[in-house]
Amino acid sequence: ENSQQYQWVRSYPYNKGTQVWVSGQLKTEGVDYLLDGTSGETRIKLLQGNGSVTVVYAYFYPALQVKMEVRDYLRSSESVQHTSGINQFCGACHTDYNTDTGDIDTSTGSSDKLTGQYTEAYRHQVGFKVDEFKAFLPLTNMVYEKRSNGDVMTCLTCHYAHGVSKEFWKRTLLDTTNQKVYGYWSEVGENGLKEIAGSSALKRAPNMGTCETCHRKGPGAEGYNANTGQNVSVIATTYESQTGATAVGSSSCQSCHPKYYTGWKKTAHFDNSVGCENCHGNGSLHVKAPNSRNITNPATKTVGGKVDTCGTAACHGNGATKRTEIYDFGGVSESIIYYGEAMSQVQEFKESKHYSKAGVYCSTCHNPHGMIADKNGIEKQLKYLPNALCGSCHDTGAAFDWATFMPKVGRDDGSDQALHSFTAFETEMPGLR
Template sequence: MRNFMFFLFFGLILGVVTSTAFAAQIRVGQDYGPTPKYFNADDKAYYPAEIYLPNETNPARYRIHSNYSRNTDACAACHATHTAVGETLLQWGTVYDTCMACHDGTISTTYNVQEGEIGANGKPTYGGMFGIGNEPFLSNHLVTGAVKIFAAPGGNITGNYETYDVPDQGQGKMWDITFGCESCHSPHGLGGNARILNPNVNAYSLVNYKTNFSLKKVTEGNETFWVALSSGNSFDSTAKNAYQWVRSYPYLKGTKVYFDGTEKVEGVDYELSNSQGYTKIKVLQGNPATITASFYPALQVAMTITNYLDGDNTSQSPDSETVIHVKGINAFCGACHTDYNTENVYKDSTKSEPNGSSDLLNGKYTEAYRHQVGFNVADFEQYLPNSNMAYELRGGKKFMTCLTCHYAHGVSQSFWEKTLEGNWFPEAKSYWGTLPLVEIAGSSALKRAPNMATCETCHRKGPASEGYTANSAGSTPGNNRDTPVNPSFPLTRVDNTLCQKCHEKIYTGWLQTKHANLRGDRVDCQDCHTGGSEHVKSPSGTYMDSISELNYQQQVAKCAGANCHGNTSDSLANMDYNNDTISFVDSSTPQVREHVSSKHYNVGAMTCTTCHNPHGVIKHNNQTYELKYQPNSLCAFCHDLGEFAGAFNWEDYMPPVPRAAVNGAAYHLHSFTYKEANFPGWLDSDH
């Protein structure tokens, strides 16, 4: 009885502490809301009042994306079995939103990929940063779901895409796939590496599905097992020249093993293990003379990571995180940037390393002369730390990879300031000093240093040209740095169908919006994104300005332009709604100006696109909304709605009321200021 009373008392106390937030996550009116983006590293997981992360203060000991135990609770960090607001049972609306729920800095004890920092101490991440869009000289992999993979530089621009037809996934194509975080990372750790890199980038494993593949019998010490050799005629345990199979859901039906032509059952006839970074089959019963298999081969990337998730902020600390790749990164990048991976180019086939790609036209989809990758960097090794450049360590030798010159996620001026002139990397700080970190050579292109500095780091043309002044009768050469200016050539508009080729998902969504269906001059891509003509010629962000790069005041002002939402005025100073009278700030001002006078603008710094989606609509209860989420759920992102116990209705606070436009037409647009003093509380540290 005493134990019962204790647990009853504990339950009541917990209910008092969490019931409000619990209700906010469970029900918002008739809708379900996302888990609040709130986290306090106190080792108390108040899920769903905050993001669920076991062992909050030390997630290095609990890797939420890998090492699943049989009684794992990791799934609850991202998925909701019966109350999800996103497809595939996600607790947030999209894959990008789900990843950024934690990795935008909200979870202070893990990687902040938005700023490119490790935990709270701030060591720059190995992969770089994504940014929010308005950082100086920002370039990044666009993982928001805005482009298809075929838009990758060095990718398949032919429109003739490789296809697959496999047991688990059916029919499909490479390249015609939306690009996002999940394109490079497997959130469930299927790749078997410490960066959860995806073993099936751009449908690689599906297109290369192996059937009736003969396995090789291997005996090492007292152990006998079978492997599928990826190269050579014998197994090398050091090189690990055996395929790793992609397995688990949804790769189950296509994985089959046959003893002497008869299909066998895993766990009964054989044991299948990926624990060594490759797949090996151990026979449990029987003595087969041959084993064949059908399987999905993985893109294998191997690395060593020391001091995982340690972002110690002392520059001389030997204990902070260090990453060294040992296998596969060029092939991994080359799954999308295929023509840029010259590791398989041999002008002289008698040499053991790739060579000649700068002298020999090469490429699968486009032909060009390209910089070599995959060669030994011994001649340049001493200079690589000057610009914080990386390498792949294989068999004691260091080889050039895509990541020697580029970061995987992205860069900006602020990231260069940390990695080149900050206190984290002493060799780089000594080399760079206080040189200006300004990109003038076009896009910063995810480069480890601005302009062509990574070229100069290894090729060292500066020292070679010393003596110019002495050998030129004392004349001084001009400054070799220009000042970046706006292009002098005109940036003209292009047809929207050109945008559609790469941004099909966004284009299709935009077609459903009012912007796309206005009579006369509709609002199209380049009303908000300028520079279309140059963007089509060179698909980068160099000349492509987006409204999202402006601050919140400028963004709202853009929408409030005289030719847009600024030309619709409210002709009613007062309006009755549910027996209440709504009084507007100024009866002669457009709705957008009412927004500027509201708390949403002045306290929340909210723009139009904080809630509205210019690239698509949602349909709910026979209504179509140009919003990012269902209306009540959208409010739950910022407001604690638990006090309403399921009865909250957004229209009680922001009712749609008739307004008269200058052309005399009537529009129903919601009010921003009605009852705003009574808005539910903000989700903040007072939970």
């Protein structure tokens, strides 16, 4: 009775560290003893069958008692800017979830270091910089910590410090019978709700809005949506296919894909009014409910499909499948001039061994979304500089023989561009210069 009194921390993950030994023997809670913490400190009540008790040892995690003195409340015109210590404060109890430990892997996405010591539950990183999505955070009451080396994510970016009420949580769930948000309609009681994640004190309304603030709607949310029945007020025909989509223009893609959009504006595609939807299809449904099912991604196509994406009549081919008499060819600007013959640029490439044997496609080498500059500032729409690009597959050294493998050939627009069948010996093409 006169010993120091403690309230034991007995919830996850600390319950694994709770042990009670009686007379040198480890005892089992509920069988040999009970723990009572209802009076502000934890008391051990030994049950019958322990025999003559000589000494009791208890191993536990003592609860922290934090006393706060609020001298003044915030006025409506005031706000709080965190500068340090939030993650460490939360981590005093939520040990597994504080990844802000100085280990770069736990704050940059290394999945093998995101499971904790006490549990394998998923942990979102904290302590990393929020530069890429900071502009979105104030819109959803999400905050960050302003440190000397930059603005970083904390536990309070996504969570309320003091939890949320049951009524608030229910308003974020879906009435699965009537497809309405529970709390605003009352046709179905709590048994009609479907939720797999619990509240977690997330700043979310509607459901999962917190995650979508940074991750946006997309493939990362598909599994959650499928398992919970949540569709964020979007009907199935909107997010399950591209059927019925209309064009919205490349500028609509900028907010979610800023790097691709900025790079694309430097390319010949932009100069020739070839936009995002020329390759990815109409995007109205994708803009409304972004995910991989309602947009075309050429990267998921077969090798032939990827090449054919570039080989439409308006782009790098006119649909020709063989050499055609030049006066019948239609004047495609990037066709090769032969002695009385012509071939689309894509078909020219399809006659190469790179395509037929190695499965190389256009974007293996070319970057549809950007340019790369050499030391003289000359930009090319390639993924790497030419010698490095070819050297990634061919052991050619620095002196790549361009004149032999990719000689200049005449185009009907008057330009000389490199041959994309790669060698005259492969296809026996005439007209080489």
